[in-house]
Structure formats: structure tokens, C-alpha cells
Amino acid sequence: MADEQTGPLPVVDFLKIPENGDPYLEGHKCTECGAIFLDTRSACSKCGARDKLEALKLSNRGTLYVYSIVHRSFPGIEVPYVSAIVDLDGGGTVKGNLINVDPDPEKIPMGMPVDVVFKDALGRKDKEGNSYLSYFFQPQKQSQ
């Protein structure tokens, strides 16, 4: 028998939801050359080393590298949204929605510090009705 869903499922495999503790993003680091991946691979795609990828908890803080403000998407997807690429402190680059900003290029400076936050996946559910936990980026509060 399959287990009943007790909490949301992770939106991607590299989002980890520990039983006790806060969700986090997990990467894999090559101990040979230092390259960081979000998924697992047969070997390191930078240096080719085998069996050298070790799981690594990624930081919940980073800086906005680049972004695009998306105004047209597929039917049923609410626009606009900000598609952002974020370099995490300590390594790893992740793509996601940047939230709590005006969708205006004048107001979204590249290089700004952001936090990774974990929330419900915009109410999206799979065919079985399961809810999902996703990650988002938001500007770091300046007072903190």
C-alpha cells in the first residue's frame, strides 16, 4: 500500500524536506575538481572523475545573477513573473521565480542579495491531487 501524503512533495529532486528541520536545496560537489551539480551524474561532467560526487547542502542565500521578466507564457500560467538565475553563496547556481519585486527592470538590480524561501508551489497539484513544496527567491531584507 502506498503511503498517504502527509506533507507536500518536493517540486524537484534537489529540494530536500527533512522529517525534522527546514527544507533546503541539495547539490552534489565533485571532490576532484569542485564543480557543483544539482542532479546526480554518472561522472563529473567537468573533469570526468567517477564516484567523486558528494551531497552538499546549498546555501539559502545568494545573489541575483541575471533575470528576465516573462510577459507571455503557456496558456494557464499567470504572467508576469520574473525568471531569475541566482548564484548561491558558497557555490551552486539555481533558476527560479523571483518574488516580492515589481516586475520592472528599473527596480530589479542584477547583483542584489536574495534569500531562498520555501512555499507551496502556487497551488499546483499533480493528477493524484498531491501538493508540492517549491523554492523561490526574494530580496534580502536590508534591516537584517
Added chain:
Amino acid sequence: MSDVYILGTDMIKFGRFPDRTVPQLGAEAAQLALDDAGLTIQDMEALCCGNLYQASAMVGQRILQEIGQTGVPVVNCSNACATGATAFREAWMSIKAGIYDLVLAVGVEQMGRGLLGGGGGGKGIPKEGLLGSATMPAVFAEAGMEHSRKYGTTFEQFAKVSEKNHHHSTMNPKARYQIETPLEEVMNSEMIAYPNTKLMCSVNVDGSAAAVLASEKKAAELGMDRAVRVRASVLTSDPWQERDLVMPDVNTCTRAAAKAAYEMAGVGPEDIDLVELHDCFATAEILHYENLGLCGDGEAGKMIDEGATALGGKIPVNASGGLLSKGHPLGATGIANIYEVTTHLRGEAGKRQVEGAKLGLTHVIGLGSACAIHVLEKVN
């Protein structure tokens, strides 16, 4: 090893042909190219066919069913937006290797409608608009924003690319559109993914293009009056980059291909008279000025401002109208840009002719990634 020559090449006028099949479209370009070479399908010793959306459906063989089933070897290839150029290169390699003297290369595509990329798939729930965007306009917007971040490139500078290429296409009867599109119109058209507006996205069309390639021996025998020499043919894939898990890198593989192509041809970017490059989005063209060495790093914005890449400028880029206005039928694009450069080298480009063109370069990028560059030279 002997050089390889283009003896004939042509393309159909790009457009929408819902009532025709992929093999029919490919057959038309194939026959046009054969006619241009003054040869027949019976003269061809092999066919290399490029098509993306029917990659498993033996398009090359079905083209021969349309124009003559001669029993020659057929290779079907698929390499994203570098598909057509890859088919051309397969033909080039087989002649370079001394296996054949005459090979036909065809690129053909019939496109669906709507946005490319980001189309669901995978398990769980749709990720588009949740984990950013995987649509092509957004992916290339982000690539452009990287240039803005480094060099301060503006929305207006990106938009100028589209104004220029639309202007060029007014002189190309085979382009999908021949419509002057002023800068304000480009900038004020619907924003798709900032900084790419609708008029800064390539045109989704059906199309086909073909070329007849020949060995030096065969070209000499048949006559070289309108022949064009292939000085370099290069294909690269993308080496590992720090951000390539989330940000496809069109720069590194283009730089590597350009370096190899210039070395193979024994020329530098300063020797090139015209370029047809992969302007799938206006943002992309700016990146490739620098990737191809047409200017120094950080100088692409200035280059578009000064009109250096417009017809009449120092190094005209996308005289055909480019993917932005001529159109972008994925599998056909790589051979269509070879047709364009060849036409200029032959002095047959009419109103858009780059005067005195002797050396031209073609470039395509297939995201994922594949970069193909060809350097072509006028013979007579």
C-alpha cells in the same frame, strides 16, 4: 586533402505551408539546388538530410521518393537549430574523406505554432512560471541580460538589431517578411520576455534549403564559374560551465567554433566580408558579434549603434533579414544561411548585395548545445 565546393544552392521562400508535407518542401529545395548546379538527382552519390521534428521518420528517403529513388546512401540528422548545418557538414566530411564526389544536402522544417521550449513534461507538476522560465524568449533574454550586466547594453541596443534585420529583409524576396520596422515599433511591440519583444523573436515559419557539394576534381570537371569554396567547416558542443545547469551557454561553443574555423580557413575576422549568424532573438545577435570576433568584448553595443553591421557598414550581418525577419524553420536554417552567403559571393544578391564580397561566414547554434560555423570563399 582536396577542397570541397558548393556547385548549387537554393531555398524556397519561407512561409506557412500547412497543405504540404515535409518531404514535399524538402524536395522543392533539393530540385532548385540541383537545377542551380545544372545536375540531376542521378548525379548525386549520397544525400544528407536535416530535419528536427520528424527526426525518426526518414525524411531524406521520403525526399528521394518525391524526386528519384536512386538507392544512394541517405543520412538523416537532427542537431537542434544546428541541424541543417550539421547535414551540410556531413556531406562536406564525406567528400573531404574522398568517399564521394557529389553529395546533396537538404534542410527542411515544418513548424508548429506558439512558444518554443518549456513545454511541461517530466513528473509531478508543470515547472514553467514556477521555477522561472524555460521558454526560448526568456532563455535568450537572460543570455542578453548577462551582456547588459557586464557591459551596460540597453534594451534599445538589442532592439536595433531587429530594426536592422527587418530592413535587410525588405530586399530579400525569399524572406518571410519584407516590412520596414522602425525602432519604436520594435520596442513598443508586445513584450514577451524582457528585453525581448515580439518583434525581437525569430519568425516561426516552414521552409527548406539545399546545396550540392562537390570534390575539387568534380568541380574542376564541371566548371567553377559560380562555384564557392568551403574554407572551413566546424562543429562544437558546449564544454562544462559553472552556470550551465540553469543557463544554456551559447557563447563558449561559438567562441571555440570561431577560433577553429578561422584557423582552418587561415583567415581572421577582419578578412570576412559578410556574416549570417544565429539571431534567433535580437539579444543573441549582440552576443555573437563578440563571440565571432567581429569586435572586442564589450564593443557589440557600440557596433550596432554605429551601423557597422548594417548593409553598407564595415561588416554586414544578416543581410538576408536573419531569423528575425527571413524566418527560422529550424532544420532548414543552417543551409539557408549558406545559400545567402553563397549568393553574395556569386554577386547575385540583387539589391542587398554586399559589394565585392569574397569571404563570408555562417553560424548557427542549436541549444543544448551545438555550434556550426562555415567559412565560404568566392572562387572566380
